[in-house]
Amino acid sequence: MRHRLKDVAERAGVSVKTVSNVVNGYLHVRPDTRARVEEAIAELNYRPNLSARNLRKGRTGVIALAVPELDIPYFAELARYVVTAAAEHGWTVLIDQTEGGPEQERKAAAGIGDHMIDGLIFSPLALTADDLSGLDGTPMVLLGERVDHGPADHVVVDNVAAAREITAHLIGLGRRRIAAIGSQRTPEGASARLRLAGYTAALAEAGIEYDEALVAPAPAWHRADGAAAMRELLSSGVRPDAVFCFNDTLALGALRALHEAGLRVPEDVAVAGFDDIEDGRFSIPTLTTVAPDKERIARLAVELLAGRIDGDREAPPRELAAPYRLALRESTTGRP
Amino acid sequence: MRHRLKDVAERAGVSVKTVSNVVNGYLHVRPDTRARVEEAIAELNYRPNLSARNLRKGRTGVIALAVPELDIPYFAELARYVVTAAAEHGWTVLIDQTEGGPEQERKAAAGIGDHMIDGLIFSPLALTADDLSGLDGTPMVLLGERVDHGPADHVVVDNVAAAREITAHLIGLGRRRIAAIGSQRTPEGASARLRLAGYTAALAEAGIEYDEALVAPAPAWHRADGAAAMRELLSSGVRPDAVFCFNDTLALGALRALHEAGLRVPEDVAVAGFDDIEDGRFSIPTLTTVAPDKERIARLAVELLAGRIDGDREAPPRELAAPYRLALRESTTGRP
DNA sequence: TCAGGTTTCTACAACGTTGTAAGCAACGTT
DNA sequence: AACGTTGCTTACAACGTTGTAGAAACCTGA
Known part of the structure; x- marks a missing residue:
């Protein structure tokens, strides 16, 4: 029929x-x-019949958004903005979960179903520039970390500066034993490295000595990892008076562990995160965090992609910066 | 090239x-x-070239998942399971945000790009059976509420029974002034109606009189709405000793409002939610909730859809039930 | 040797759409 | 009356793939 x-x-x-x-x-x-x-x-x-139309026109009207995990609130919120921005250009968004694995990411970068999409917005964890070269086909925009000298357009947030600022905020509160949660040594840990760099820079500026015992690794950046890392820190006896968690879910986990240990936030330990997910505006206490402008990130990414799809595919890669701000809340200031 | x-x-x-x-x-x-x-x-x-292949084969290898909002954790978690289950059948999932509006939902039901997808898994808020008739085309599976006598396959969770059980749990704790947050009078409020029915049934069984002043509406089911409704209840002077929130985000908002009002959970007010989102396992206090088996829901939906796509499209609609359980945590029991 | 199969490969015609080029009116201009 | 212009419509040929049908080559066993 x-x-x-x-x-x-x-x-x-x-x-x-x-x-x-x-x-x-x-x-x-x-x-x-x-x-x-x-x-x-x-x-x-x-x-x-869209398949026929696509075949004839060489366009599908679909772009893909590849993110590590959809149930990480940051990516879900970002996805929403991307969908909205793409709709304004008449595109449908195919959301692809890479699970953060290098193989899956490579597959995503290679183009989902290839001719199935006109372009790709990609938030990579594990990929390096090498993995991305040799992609002649689909236009692509990368989000987040800079893949050095990568061949693709980028929307970046200055992770180092943001991490430095929020660490400086903790220092400004008079804290001196500031822990960091979320370091990673794996190649996936590009964000972790940048945020750690910002943290150490802020310490150095304030003349506080870097203490490796205060830096806790986290294999993934989920709530459970944050809680585990915090418990580890507490039981190791290093007694921090503040914690900078490399993302908000880690921070929510840390809040939980501090609560279980009977410590008050922020009186005993101040806690800061990164991402500004909605949970952090309602957690107890509410969470101080770095708030990247997600809507801007999404909009810039879609525009860069539109430029590639409709315009010059050979133009040199462009890099646009998205702004961020600090959202100061109860977990550091004690005030809403 | x-x-x-x-x-x-x-x-x-x-x-x-x-x-x-x-x-x-x-x-x-x-x-x-x-x-x-x-x-x-x-x-x-x-x-x-997939467009050409699709044209020739009449199949795209893509199914769509239409949900109201991706940044509602319940749907994000569900989406993840659907993606996994679909991958096992060799399908890619196109995720579509309907924003819960009737018009958008109708559009989604009509088939996204129509020939672009082989099937649709649909979690409707606003649609009724009438909106769905007249869709000859794409196979569809509905999630959640029963659209009465609808023409499509269903995966249902017994909302009434689940709501009754969790309300009974609150009653079992000795609570008698049990509030409900999340009622809705709009046509979108199908879930709300069912959960409210379960709530009143439990009260009736226990011989507790239904008090309309204890039932707070919520325009949407976000954290902010839960917080607002809770504040409303507290300031109206009805003094509940427990609250059943119709979903977890409402409950997290309610926890926040109770905290701000200086009330202890669960000592002064016990709080229960619905959905078992990850946040509730880390919130302070952790959240008692109804835990629908999301993985099962996703798997059943994909299987029903597979049956339609590969099999008899004229077979009478099937309805499968997904199980749920109660997850009892600190917000009612005081224990983790 | 040959009939009858099986394996390996190919030409052709779809799938449903749109760009191109061209045809045919009807019109206004010289 | 001849001409170009404009508006409207159409036939045809793609887009890149795969199903069908069949040809050619190769086996097998009598």
């Missing part, structure tokens, strides 16, 4: 192409012909 | 169809021919 242009054409007594013209809003169609065609379309409940 | 079967065929000195046969793993290809073709494929970095 699926109809084609041909069926509509026969019913309306015109050529297939005329129906196509009506469907595509072509100007020079006589009003009465148009009416007849539209009637036939309605009667048959005709809808164009 | 994009190659077609024809290019590979020329390079390997065989026909186009032979290359196609190699690509599709057709059996009867001589090993040396196969090798030659594979070499050519590798040299040219050939990848099939």
Whole structure:
């Protein structure tokens, strides 16, 4: 019960192409012909076959967004903004979960179903520049960390500066034994490295000695990892008076562990995160964090991609920076 | 720089169809021919054009998942399970945000890009059975609420029974002034109606009189709405000793409002939610909730859809129930 | 040796759409 | 009356793939 242009054409007594013209809003169609065609379309409940249209046009109207995990609130929030921004360009977004694994990411970068998408917005964890070269095909925009000298467009947030600022905020509160949670030595840990660099820079500026015992690794950046790392820190006896967690879910886990240990936040230990996810605005206490402008990130990414898709594919890669700000809340200031 | 079967065929000195046969793993290809073709494929970095394949086969290998909002953790977690289950069937999942609006939902139900997807898993808020009739095209599976006598397959969770059980749990703790947060009068409020029905049923069973002043509406089911509703309840002077929130984000908002009001959970007010999102396992206090088996829901939905796509499209609609359990945590029991 | 199969490969025709080029009116201009 | 212009419509040929049908080569066993 699926109809084609041909069926509509026969019913309306015109050529297939005329129906196509009506469907595509072509100007020079006589009003009465148009009416007849539209009637036939309605009667048959005709809808164009997108596969055929795509084949003919070489465009699918679909872009992909590849993120490590959808149930990490940061990526879910980002996804929402990307969907909105893409809709304004008439694109549908195919969301792809890479699970952060190098193999999965490579597959995503290679193009999902390849000809299935017009472009790709990609938030990589494990990939390096090498993995990305040799992708002749689909236009791509990278989010987040800079893959050095990568061949693709980028939307970056200055992780080092942001981490430095929020650490400086903790120092400004008079804290001196500031722990960090979330360090990673794996190649996936690009964000971790940058945020750690910001943290150490802030310490150095304030003349506070870097103490490795205060830096806790976290294999992933989930709540459970944050809680575990915090418990580890507490039981190791290093007695921090503040913690900078490399993302908000880690921080929420840390809050939980501190609560269980009977410590007060921020009186005993101040806690800061990174990402500004919605949970942090309602947690107890509310969470001080770095708030990257997610909407801006999404919008810039979509625009860069649009530029590639419609424009010059050989132009040198562009890099746009998205702003961030500090959101100071109860977990450091004690005030909402 | 994009190659077609024809290019590979020329390079390997065989026909186009032979290359196609190699690509599709057709059996009867001589090993040396196969090798030659594979070499050519590798040299040219050939990848099939999916639009063309889809056109020819009438299948796209893509199913859509339409949910109200991706940044509601419940849906994000569900999406993840759906993606996993679909991958086992070789499908890619296109995630569509309907924003819960009737118009958007109708559009989603009508099929995203129509021929673009083989099937649709749909978690409707606003749609009724009427909106769904007249969809001859794409196979569809509905999640959650029963759209009465709807024409499509369903995966349901017994909302009434679950709500009754968790309310009974609160009653079992000795609470008598049990508030409910999340009621809705709009047509979108199907879940709300069912959960409210479970709540009142439990009260009736225990011989507790239903008090309308204890039932707080919530326009949406976000944290902010839960917090607002809780503040409203507290300031209205009804003095509840327990609250059943119709989902977890509402409950997290309520926890926040109770905290701000200086009330202890669960000593002064016990709090229960619905959905078992990850946040609730780390919140302070951790959240008692109804835990629907999301993985099961996703798996059943994908299987129902597979049945429609590969099998009999005219078979009568099926309805499968997914189990749930109560997750009792600090917010009612005081113990983790 | 040959009939009858099996294996291996190919030509052709779709799938449903749109760009191109061209045809045919009807019109205004010279 | 001849001409170009404009508006409307159409036939045809792609887009890149795969199913069908069949040809050619190769086996097998009598």
